[in-house]
Amino acid sequence: MKIEHVELLHVAIPLVTPFRTSFGTMTSKDTFLLHVVTDAAEGWSEFAADPEPLYCSEFVAGAQIVLRDFLIPRVAALPRLTAAGVAPATAKIKGHQLAKATLETAVLDAELRAHGMSLATYLGAVHDRVPAGVSVGIKESVPALLDDVERYLGEGYRRIKLKIEPGWDVEPVRAVRERFGDALPLQVDANTAYSLADAEHLRRLDEFGLLLIEEPLDEDDLYAHARLQERIATPVCLDESIHCARDAAAAIAMGAARVVNVKPARVGGYLEARRIHDVSAAHGVPVWCGGMLETGIGRSPNLALAALPGFALPGDTSASSRYFAEDITEPFVLHDGYLPVPTGPGIGIEPLADALRRFTRARQTLWGE
Ligand code: NPG
Numbered sequence: 001m002k003i004e005h006v007e008l009l010h011v012a013i014p015l016v017t018p019f020r021t022s023f024g025t026m027t028s029k030d031t032f033l034l035h036v037v038t039d040a041a042e043g044w045s046e047f048a049a050d051p052e053p054l055y056c057s058e059f060v061a062g063a064q065i066v067l068r069d070f071l072i073p074r075v076a077a078l079p080r081l082t083a084a085g086v087a088p089a090t091a092k093i094k095g096h097q098l099a100k101a102t103l104e105t106a107v108l109d110a111e112l113r114a115h116g117m118s119l120a121t122y123l124g125a126v127h128d129r130v131p132a133g134v135s136v137g138i139k140e141s142v143p144a145l146l147d148d149v150e151r152y153l154g155e156g157y158r159r160i161k162l163k164i165e166p167g168w169d170v171e172p173v174r175a176v177r178e179r180f181g182d183a184l185p186l187q188v189d190a191n192t193a194y195s196l197a198d199a200e201h202l203r204r205l206d207e208f209g210l211l212l213i214e215e216p217l218d219e220d221d222l223y224a225h226a227r228l229q230e231r232i233a234t235p236v237c238l239d240e241s242i243h244c245a246r247d248a249a250a251a252i253a254m255g256a257a258r259v260v261n262v263k264p265a266r267v268g269g270y271l272e273a274r275r276i277h278d279v280s281a282a283h284g285v286p287v288w289c290g291g292m293l294e295t296g297i298g299r300s301p302n303l304a305l306a307a308l309p310g311f312a313l314p315g316d317t318s319a320s321s322r323y324f325a326e327d328i329t330e331p332f333v334l335h336d337g338y339l340p341v342p343t344g345p346g347i348g349i350e351p352l353a354d355a356l357r358r359f360t361r362a363r364q365t366l367w368g369e
Helices: 061-075 083-090 099-116 119-123 143-156 169-178 196-208 220-230 245-253 269-282 296-305 351-358
Strands: 003-021 024-038 043-045 130-133 133-136 157-165 186-189 236-238 259-262 285-288 336-338 360-367
Touching: 003 061, 003 351, 024 061, 024 099, 043 099, 043 296, 061 083, 061 099, 061 360, 083 099, 083 269, 099 119, 119 269, 119 296, 133 143, 133 269, 143 157, 143 169, 143 259, 157 169, 169 186, 169 196, 186 336, 196 220, 220 236, 220 245, 245 259, 245 269, 259 269, 269 296, 285 296
Parallel strands: 133 157, 157 186, 236 259, 259 285
Antiparallel strands: 003 024, 003 360, 024 043, 130 336
């Protein structure tokens, strides 16, 4: 394949409800889609991060420059373009995993479409539907949180994740356990909001039988996560700390992660995400698929990944209605707490022309005429 044209479409879609985490509050999904046209087929992808570098160091405006000036020119210069060639061609550019994932995914979509193969088949999926979890943001009160959890359980979600931060942890978890019982699959996500000095406090969560506590400490501190795991019974799960399969191997080996959240965007794309799945599975460590409030363009390939055998826990792969009144693609609808794994070629979905027109704020050609 050869790249002929790359276009970036800046989209902004309102969220049905504000989403508050320990790092900030989001009210809309404000990002860009990448549309890559090759001589064989076209591909789509979505940049997963936000306008501000609050979850990670990457952000929308920065990624646009990195793609335009450093990543796309290297990939467009390849004599024979394949998705597997994107990471080697861009390896000299330090970091920028989310921008790299956007480019690799659009190329992979085009390549698989050219072969008529679905991403799920390509990755080695073993399920045709995956159980859906839901991530519940920090609320203004415990009653408001209980209302949200009740509504999501009523919709069929199979697992609840509560966002926590200092001052919003033991009490909301206790309230959810008391109201919905010990059988509810429940986990928490701190997004790096604590320090090792909070170990005794975090140990208070042990009595609630949580599936895991996600990324409690600083993202660049595997050592502290290992020390914390020695002091708490709740399994530590890493998200922000894991940027590649080697990180996952190291975290598992040093006892810093008993569970791994796999976000393809955070690790440079689906090929590295599969390696993390493989290395975790080799160690008997369960993985699950994270989410970054993706539109259907980012959600569809995540569902393909979540259908691999080692994805033993429900992911943050919720139905489109959990995020948007109207998505940019056909919506993903929950059936009995499950979402279907897309079967069409490539990522299995495309933007709807009319929705794309209404949600697009700006378009920019990054390569070609
Ligand atoms: O359902 O997609 C979803 C959101 C899941 O909690 C979720 N994502 O820290 O994992 C996270 C968090 C997030 C949201 C991260 C937005 C970055 C941006």
